[in-house]
Amino acid sequence: MTDVSLMGAAPSAGSAATLRAVVHLYPSSDGEVVALRGVDLDIRAGSSVALLGPSGAGKSTVLALLAGRFVASAGQVLVGGEDVGRMGAARLARLRALDVALVVQGAGRNLLPYATVGDNVWFAQRGAAARRGPPALDPEQLLHIFDATDLADQVCGALSPGVQQLAAVIAGVAPLPGLLLLDEPTSRLEPSARDRVLSAVSTITARFGTTVVLVTHDPVVAESAARAVTIRDGRIGAEGLGGSEYAVVAPDGSLQLPADALGVLPPGSLVRVARCEDHIELRKQ
Template sequence: MSAARTGLRVSTRRLVHIYRSEGHEVAALSGVDLDVEPGELVGLLGPSGAGKSTLLSLLAGVFRPSAGKVHVGDLELSTAGARDLDRMRAQDVSLMLQGADRNLLPYYPALENVRFAQRAARRAGKDLPDPDDVLARLGLVAAAQRPLAELTPGHLQLAALAVAMASRPGLLLADEPTSQLDHAARDQVLAAIAETSRELGTTVVIVTHDPDVAARLPRTITIRDGRVGGEGRSGEEYAVVTPDGFLPLPVHVRDQLAPGTLVRFHPADGSGYLLVPEEETDE
């Protein structure tokens, strides 16, 4: 049976998330505006603690934002009821946690894991592929009935991907899906995710810290200090102006400018501006 294209559009507006740590409020996200079109494959980059995993959890409806809007398809998550969120997570959105073992039932082989992952969506009447076909798409036919303890790290991660795709979601959210894998297994998992997005039309958002993985993605978004700090397209890195006029500098530029440095913006070739430190413009 041919697969229907199921990608969901994702958007956030002025998204803020605050949590308490040791009695203090910490802003994990500070006004994130994000748009991901149906069927896009997008990577979220940034240093540890930048807010990438928090953003992924908000898109999955695991947390509610402190402020702002989150749209996944037609559902606005910040105001959605518990029943709508449960239905979304059962049928429309899959979240792959970091580490294959966190996504799998250890006492079931891959085939039974996929079958179990389909239960809620099947009860809701969703038309789903046979579990064997889900595994075959990812090259796991031979591993379908083997104990998980016998699988390689790469095959375990592919099994976790099979579980995430078992309900044929419109949005796949994957937190570091290639971490702790060797290069061959990493490439295999990344190729499987890309093929899933391309053939099924699934919208995919990946959190990664691996520059090699990021370089292979058609679009990347860098989160810095809880904001969108940059965007990469076809290997080119761009700074992103926020709605309130905030322009985060790329790290390699910021490292060359001491705090408090005065800068001027000068027209360049009539099509843009050069950021010039004040000391370089003195006459």
């Protein structure tokens, strides 16, 4: 792999992202469905965060809110200190062109299937180039960084799913955004392909300083991120940090017990909360 700085390209400064007491509702035929119920999350600039959780927990909603695709029903979503929910259409377009890149589920939806990987990277840079001038790294250089120059002239539609996903990630980072949002980047991939994608994500964080938020069901993928946040029933339930998993106390004081603790304290249990000097004890009644 070639060092970016050696090629004269300045790494992008990662953008911090924050969700403050975010509630989001989806309209449905039976009324509104609560997707997020007061989520607080701080993502430091240049960090990598994995969002874990079962289907329907609200992971992808968090990404969509950060990308400005939805406006939060309540609360604030800040990217680089700016409230995404208050942005107009033009500011949103600028945000998407320069600051936030979203790679949605399914590699095909992030690529022009009839174009080559090189063309896709070029296409991905157009929005930023129109606002900021020529990109710091041209497609060839970018592919070189990810050791994927052999893909430059290959048509995306003819590539294997794993390579397509890699191309989608490279295209996502092509405009050198401050925040890269990856929705299930490794789902349905073979382990080798998954590892190649994860390697690319590591490169992005390490070389460009880009803040990466990725949604996954896969614990292995989550472990590749510096921080793992579990979302359950629209709340932040737990957070893995430095190899340890922590339960997270919500602003309203609620606490989601880890799954294994539910064996001891099944739902409906009455517990006595005993405050000790430096900890709290839960005693079953």
